[in-house]
Amino acid sequence: MAADSPTDYVQHHLQHLTLSIGDGGFWTLNIDTLIFSWVTGLLFLGLFYSVARKMHSGVPGRLQGFIEVLVSFADNTVKDAFHGSRDFLGPLALTIFMWVLFWNLLDLLPVDWVPELAMAMGIPYLRILPSADMNATFGLSITVLLLMITYSVKGKGFAGFGKELLTHPFGKWLAPFNLILNLVETLAKPVSLGMRLFGNLYAAELIFILIALLPWWVQWLPGGAWAIFHILVIPLQAFIFMVLSCVYIGLSYEEH
Incomplete structure (x- = not known):
C-alpha cells in the first residue's frame, strides 16, 4: 500500500474506520471492530450449529470429534474453577475461547490485503483485528465483571455480598479500608484481563506492520518466523482469557 513515509504507513494501518455520534466525538464507534466482531461471532455460531445438526451417535468425523473435544475442554475448565451449576458458564467459557480465538486468527492475514481491498x-481505513482494539477487549472484560457481581450476589445474597465488601479481610472495624481494598481488587481483575489481551495482540499486529515495511523479497523470513511464533500465542491468549474469566467468576461465587 502506497504511503508517503513509514510513519504514514504505520499510522494508516492503526487507524480505525469510525462513526461519531453527536458533538465532541465522545460517542465514537469503531465500525471495523464491530463488523469483524460480528463476522467472527457468526462464523463461530455457524460452524458449531452446522456440526450440531449433523451430530450422530456413531463414529464421529474429524470436525465433529474436534468440536466435541473443544466442548469438553471448556466444560472441564469451568468444572475446575466453578463449583456451581455449569449450565450457563460452560457455554459461556466455550464462547469466550472461540470468539477470542477467531478474533486473534485475523492477525495472520497479510496486513495489506483487507485495507487495500x-x-x-x-473505504479509507479498515482495521480488522478486534483484539487489538481496547474497546473490544474491555467490552468482554466488563461483561466478566458484571458476571462476577451477579454470581457473587447469587452465591451469597445481597446481604452477604455487602457484608463481604465491608468486613473482608480486616473485620468490621476497618470497614472503609475493606471497601476500598475490595473495590480495587474487583476492578483490577477486568482491567488486567482486557489489557493483557489488548497488549499482546496490539504488539503482534504492530510487528507484522513493521515487517511489511521491509522489501518484499525479505519479508518472508521474519514474517514467517513471527507467524509461526504467533500461532502459539493466538490460542494461548484465548485460553488465558477464558480460564481467568472462569476463575474470577468462581472466586466471586464462593464464600471467603
Whole structure:
C-alpha cells in the first residue's frame, strides 16, 4: 500500500474506520471492530450449529470429534474453577475461547490485503483485528465483571455480598479500608484481563506492520518466523482469557 513515509504507513494501518455520534466525538464507534466482531461471532455460531445438526451417535468425523473435544475442554475448565451449576458458564467459557480465538486468527492475514481491498471500495481505513482494539477487549472484560457481581450476589445474597465488601479481610472495624481494598481488587481483575489481551495482540499486529515495511523479497523470513511464533500465542491468549474469566467468576461465587 502506497504511503508517503513509514510513519504514514504505520499510522494508516492503526487507524480505525469510525462513526461519531453527536458533538465532541465522545460517542465514537469503531465500525471495523464491530463488523469483524460480528463476522467472527457468526462464523463461530455457524460452524458449531452446522456440526450440531449433523451430530450422530456413531463414529464421529474429524470436525465433529474436534468440536466435541473443544466442548469438553471448556466444560472441564469451568468444572475446575466453578463449583456451581455449569449450565450457563460452560457455554459461556466455550464462547469466550472461540470468539477470542477467531478474533486473534485475523492477525495472520497479510496486513495489506483487507485495507487495500477496502480502499478499492472507497473505504479509507479498515482495521480488522478486534483484539487489538481496547474497546473490544474491555467490552468482554466488563461483561466478566458484571458476571462476577451477579454470581457473587447469587452465591451469597445481597446481604452477604455487602457484608463481604465491608468486613473482608480486616473485620468490621476497618470497614472503609475493606471497601476500598475490595473495590480495587474487583476492578483490577477486568482491567488486567482486557489489557493483557489488548497488549499482546496490539504488539503482534504492530510487528507484522513493521515487517511489511521491509522489501518484499525479505519479508518472508521474519514474517514467517513471527507467524509461526504467533500461532502459539493466538490460542494461548484465548485460553488465558477464558480460564481467568472462569476463575474470577468462581472466586466471586464462593464464600471467603
